Amino acid sequence: MSFPILGSIRRRGSVLALSLLVGGSLLTGCGAGTAPADQDGAATQSGQAVGGVAGGLIAIITPSPDNPFFKAEADSAKAKAEELGYQTSVASHDDDPNKQSELIDAAISRKAKAIILDNAGADASIGPVRKAAGGGIPVFLIDREINATGVATAQIVSNNSQGAQLAAQSFVEAMKEKGNYVELVGKESDTNASVRSKGFADVVSQYPDLKSVAKESANWDQQEAFTKMETIIQKNRDIQGVLAGNDTMALGAVAALKAAGLDKVVVVGFDGSPDAIAAIKAGTMHATALQPAALGAESAVEQADQFVRTGKAAKEEKQSIDCDLVTKENADEFGVFGRK
Numbered sequence: 001m002s003f004p005i006l007g008s009i010r011r012r013g014s015v016l017a018l019s020l021l022v023g024g025s026l027l028t029g030c031g032a033g034t035a036p037a038d039q040d041g042a043a044t045q046s047g048q049a050v051g052g053v054a055g056g057l058i059a060i061i062t063p064s065p066d067n068p069f070f071k072a073e074a075d076s077a078k079a080k081a082e083e084l085g086y087q088t089s090v091a092s093h094d095d096d097p098n099k100q101s102e103l104i105d106a107a108i109s110r111k112a113k114a115i116i117l118d119n120a121g122a123d124a125s126i127g128p129v130r131k132a133a134g135g136g137i138p139v140f141l142i143d144r145e146i147n148a149t150g151v152a153t154a155q156i157v158s159n160n161s162q163g164a165q166l167a168a169q170s171f172v173e174a175m176k177e178k179g180n181y182v183e184l185v186g187k188e189s190d191t192n193a194s195v196r197s198k199g200f201a202d203v204v205s206q207y208p209d210l211k212s213v214a215k216e217s218a219n220w221d222q223q224e225a226f227t228k229m230e231t232i233i234q235k236n237r238d239i240q241g242v243l244a245g246n247d248t249m250a251l252g253a254v255a256a257l258k259a260a261g262l263d264k265v266v267v268v269g270f271d272g273s274p275d276a277i278a279a280i281k282a283g284t285m286h287a288t289a290l291q292p293a294a295l296g297a298e299s300a301v302e303q304a305d306q307f308v309r310t311g312k313a314a315k316e317e318k319q320s321i322d323c324d325l326v327t328k329e330n331a332d333e334f335g336v337f338g339r340k
Contacts, residue, residue: 058304059107060090061100062118067220067248068273069293070118072337073142076294077116080301086113095187097124104128108135114304116297117152118143121189126151138307140300143293145191149317153307156300156319158291160192163270163323164199167289170325171204171243171268174286178209179240181266182232184225184253185217186245193217196245196270204243213239218249225252233260241266247276247288254284272326272337281331289323293337296321 058081065071070092078088089107093100100120107115108131115132117139119125126148129139138153145155175181183200186193204210214232218225225244233239233256242257242265244250250269257265263284269276272290279285299319306314326334333339 055085056087056113056308057107057110058086058088058114058116058301059103059110059112060088060116061093061103061107062090063120064092064094068275069143069246069271069291069337073118073293073297076297077142077301080298081116081304084301084305086305093120095120097121097128100125101128104132108132108137112137113308114153115139116300116304117141119146122147122191124189138304138313140304142296142300143192143291145318147191152317153313154300154303154315154317154319156296156303156321157192158296159320159322160195160291161199161202163289163291164196165203166323166325167268167270167287168200168203168243170287170327171200171241171266172207172210174266174268175210175241177207180211180213180236180238181241181243182213182229182239182253183215184228184242184244184249185215186249187219188217190220193220193245200243210241218244218252220246220248222248222252222255225249226256227252229253229256230259233257233262237262239265242268244269247271247273250285250288251275251279254279258284270323272324272334274336277326277331277334280326280328283328287325287327290326290334290337291323292321292339295338 060074060077062070062074065074074090078090081088091103093103097120104115115137119141122145125146129146130151132139133151141152141155143157145157146152183197185197213236216228216232218228229252239262242250242253244253244267247269250267254267257263267285269285269288272288276285276288280287303314
């Protein structure tokens with residue numbers, strides 16, 4: 001969970017008032033409306049408002065908003081789209097590819113102008129994204145890439161490798177280049193998990209006195225991280241550090257360490273969540289690599305708007321944004337997934 005993200009929308013050609021309940025998730029958002037016309041007064045097709053007229057529905061689909069990162073990107077995309085004059089629907093696929101497919105089908109049936117998507121799998125998402133694009137709806141991916149190019153209009157992600165290396169270097173310094181550590185890895189179907197893990201390894205592997213005693217996937221989940229960390233501690237209490245692929249897992253590790261009476265362990269995460277920054281200020285986490293979720297989501301929407309208005313992509317497909325290292329020394333400079 002990774003660069004800036006923006007989305008675009010397709011206009012509707014007729015008045016409609018739909019309330020769609022998909023996979024138990026209600027797509028909320030726009031009410032009825034008519035499709036805008038181009039400069040010659042004719043309604044445009046394929047969701048493109050050539051001639052500079054925009055408006056219509058932008059569908060925003062993310063993982064669960066229970067994770068503050070995903071909530072921040074969804075909220076930012078929604079606010080930017082509405083500022084630009086679009087109606088919005090916001091829904092969560094909960095990292096379920098089948099539910100994601102249903103939500104994308106719903107966006108297609110509602111004649112969305114664009115889809116802003118933080119996807120549910122690098123491989124599983126290719127088909128649904130291609131289906132939307134084939135139906136004339138541009139898809140702007142945020143946070144997570146898919147394993148294909150030329151399908152989405154844009155893939156806007158954080159520079160996960162750069163961020164992971166920043167976090168790992170801070171971790172090494174806090175560990176004084178030695179000690180036993182645990183790594184908690186994200187969801188295996190998410191390319192960000194492997195990219196971050198490799199970024200950590202690129203740095204930590206240079207220090208032979210740093211020993212990995214466990215490497216477990218906690219699927220980006222705080223409770224799962226707590227449980228996994230609890231089991232690891234039961235087998236080996238001689239742990240001096242934890243590297244976590246996101247802040248949610250890092251906070252789960254912090255809770256498990258506290259419950260075990262291990263309060264001197266260096267914990268480093270990734271994302272820059274408000275809860276992680278609060279933990280850094282309190283001294284229970286050492287650092288996190290902040291990825292600017294709001295900036296990425298807003299950028300995706302601006303690019304979507306450009307596409308709706310002109311029929312052309314504003315930037316190249318693959319785009320990345322560098323992360324910032326947050327420590328106790330600079331924590332006050334950061335707010336909700338971005339600088340204040």
